[in-house]
Amino acid sequence: MIKLIGVAIVILGFALKMDNIATILVAGFVTGLVSGMDVVKILQTIGSSFVANRSMAIFIVIMLVTGTLERNGLREMAARLIAKIRNATAGIVIAAYGVLRLILAAFNVSLGGTAGFVRPVVMPMAIGAVEAKHGHADEKHVEELKGMSAGMENVTWFFGQVLFIGGSGALLVQSTLKNLGYETDLAELAKIEIPVAVFALIVAAVIYILKDRRLEKTLYTQKNGK
Amino acid sequence: MEFFLDPKVTTSAKLLEVLYMLMGLIAAYNGIKTLFEKEHKAKTGTAVFWISLAVILIFGRWLPSLISGILVVVMAIPAVFKQVKVGPGEAPSKEYTKAQADKIGYKIFIPTVMMGVMAIVFALFTKISPLVGVGVGVIIAVILLMLFSKENKPTTFLNDSKRMLDVVGPLSMLPMLLASLGAIFTTAGVGTVISGLVSAIIPNGNITVGIIVYAVSMALFTIIMGNAFAAITVITVGIGAPFAIALGANPAIIGMLGLTCGYCGTLCTPMAANFNIVPVAVLDMKGKYNVIKNQLLVAVIMLVFQIGYMLIAR
Numbered sequence: 001m002i003k004l005i006g007v008a009i010v011i012l013g014f015a016l017k018m019d020n021i022a023t024i025l026v027a028g029f030v031t032g033l034v035s036g037m038d039v040v041k042i043l044q045t046i047g048s049s050f051v052a053n054r055s056m057a058i059f060i061v062i063m064l065v066t067g068t069l070e071r072n073g074l075r076e077m078a079a080r081l082i083a084k085i086r087n088a089t090a091g092i093v094i095a096a097y098g099v100l101r102l103i104l105a106a107f108n109v110s111l112g113g114t115a116g117f118v119r120p121v122v123m124p125m126a127i128g129a130v131e132a133k134h135g136h137a138d139e140k141h142v143e144e145l146k147g148m149s150a151g152m153e154n155v156t157w158f159f160g161q162v163l164f165i166g167g168s169g170a171l172l173v174q175s176t177l178k179n180l181g182y183e184t185d186l187a188e189l190a191k192i193e194i195p196v197a198v199f200a201l202i203v204a205a206v207i208y209i210l211k212d213r214r215l216e217k218t219l220y221t222q223k224n225g226k
Numbered sequence: 227m228e229f230f231l232d233p234k235v236t237t238s239a240k241l242l243e244v245l246y247m248l249m250g251l252i253a254a255y256n257g258i259k260t261l262f263e264k265e266h267k268a269k270t271g272t273a274v275f276w277i278s279l280a281v282i283l284i285f286g287r288w289l290p291s292l293i294s295g296i297l298v299v300v301m302a303i304p305a306v307f308k309q310v311k312v313g314p315g316e317a318p319s320k321e322y323t324k325a326q327a328d329k330i331g332y333k334i335f336i337p338t339v340m341m342g343v344m345a346i347v348f349a350l351f352t353k354i355s356p357l358v359g360v361g362v363g364v365i366i367a368v369i370l371l372m373l374f375s376k377e378n379k380p381t382t383f384l385n386d387s388k389r390m391l392d393v394v395g396p397l398s399m400l401p402m403l404l405a406s407l408g409a410i411f412t413t414a415g416v417g418t419v420i421s422g423l424v425s426a427i428i429p430n431g432n433i434t435v436g437i438i439v440y441a442v443s444m445a446l447f448t449i450i451m452g453n454a455f456a457a458i459t460v461i462t463v464g465i466g467a468p469f470a471i472a473l474g475a476n477p478a479i480i481g482m483l484g485l486t487c488g489y490c491g492t493l494c495t496p497m498a499a500n501f502n503i504v505p506v507a508v509l510d511m512k513g514k515y516n517v518i519k520n521q522l523l524v525a526v527i528m529l530v531f532q533i534g535y536m537l538i539a540r
Contacts, residue, residue: 015450024404035413047294049410064387068387071318106342147516148520151521172458176463195535
């Protein structure tokens with residue numbers, strides 16, 4: 001039973017917002033010590049596992065081009081690509097962003113998140129679509145559009161990134177299973193997630209388009225005198 | 227050198243070792259450059275962090291595991307004391323990126339997808355690890371970017387990557403540290419204890435119940451911890467392995483979908499502040515939980531879908 005103290009430390013440490021790295025190290029050392037490992041053995045286990053999992057640092061190599069891609073106009077071109085859809089509703093703008101974001105996430109590319117892309121590009125387009133149709137954008141509508149675009153941002157990033165062969169999620173799954181004695185293949189892990197990613201995009205897009213349509217009906221009909 | 231000439235070592239392993247060295251050199255550049263940055267607010271801590279990481283990445287294969295372990299702890303200390311900070315790197319101006327976009331245009335997407343494309347090519351057509359493909363993709367992307375614009379010099383890439391790496395900082399080490407924690411749990415026999423406890427709840431040998439409990443626990447523990455990576459190391463050892471995989475379920479399906487079941491939890495929790503609370507401020511929203519409210523239904527549908535998927539494809 002006492003061996004579970006490390007699990008408790010991890011859960012509490014993360015839940016109480018303690019420093020994540022300190023939490024993990026303390027949990028590791030405490031678990032090792034109460035289970036009869038000495039400090040040398042614990043350090044050896046940490047060391048050999050860290051070295052065996054150096055592939056998880058693949059992001060360092062990828063970063064070699066990420067910043068320079070941005071410097072050379074990647075975000076601008078993504079914005080121009082989305083702007084090509086004409087006469088779209090706000091819901092469709094958000095869905096279109098989701099499609100682009102999921103595809104790029106599968107290549108491990110982010111466009112800058114909520115601050116870097118949703119706020120400067122997606123929201124103005126969504127609000128513009130509403131204004132073009134109704135003359136103004138209702139405050140409540142705008143608030144929900146913000147929530148939906150942040151939601152689309154998260155959903156497509158989470159479920160898109162697992163399609164990248166060599167993403168940190170799959171590498172962690174691979175090493176967790178390896179510790180337990182099961183060998184898995186990175187390409188196979190990515191393939192398993194294809195239906196999940198496609199379904200997640202469809203679910204989010206349908207929910208948000210329907211919600212936007214419903215808001216449009218309830219918030220603007222009377223003002224237009226229909 | 228012996229390692230690279232040894233005919234018994236696969237080409238894939240040799241190339242991976244080269245890739246790790248490349249990563250290590252980039253980390254070393256980060257650490258050494260930091261030492262020369264006058265305005266840097268936490269020079270020593272930041273340099274210690276990146277340089278210890280560089281040493282483990284480059285020499286890991288040849289270092290005794292005790293030394294590597296000590297280096298991991300040395301690397302973690304400045305991170306724990308918040309002494310690893312962002313350097314004074316400059317982001318390109320809006321005017322500059324717009325001018326580059328006008329010049330390069332949609333061609334920019336070619337280097338963008340190169341890493342992913344090469345990973346797939348390596349996975350499909352070679353016996354070499356797809357991670358080496360990612361590395362080759364990076365090299366092709368660098369060459370393409372240099373052809374697109376003469377202003378992209380080798381130092382441009384290094385300084386841009388330093389700027390990006392400074393931002394992700396020590397938290398990027400979480401997966402590797404969690405993997406080490408998982409290794410300690412395994413050596414210490416934590417999984418056996420948890421499975422002993424859980425077997426009181428789950429009927430013996432019922433794989434369907436085991437899968438459902440695993441998927442739901444992944445989501446719930448992620449909601450509590452705010453981090454699916456932390457949840458998967460604990461829950462897979464305790465529940466996924468003994469109650470699903472050991473009973474014959476496919477480990478790849480259970481483990482990988484377990485992670486994305488955890489992501490469903492991430493979508494529901496204010497504990498994952500980066501994703502769910504920070505955007506509220508960034509977008510000037512009124513409702514503190516309005517991002518989460520817009521994600522709840524998606525999360526529930528995705529969890530149910532994935533449980534179904536696990537049960538069918540197991």
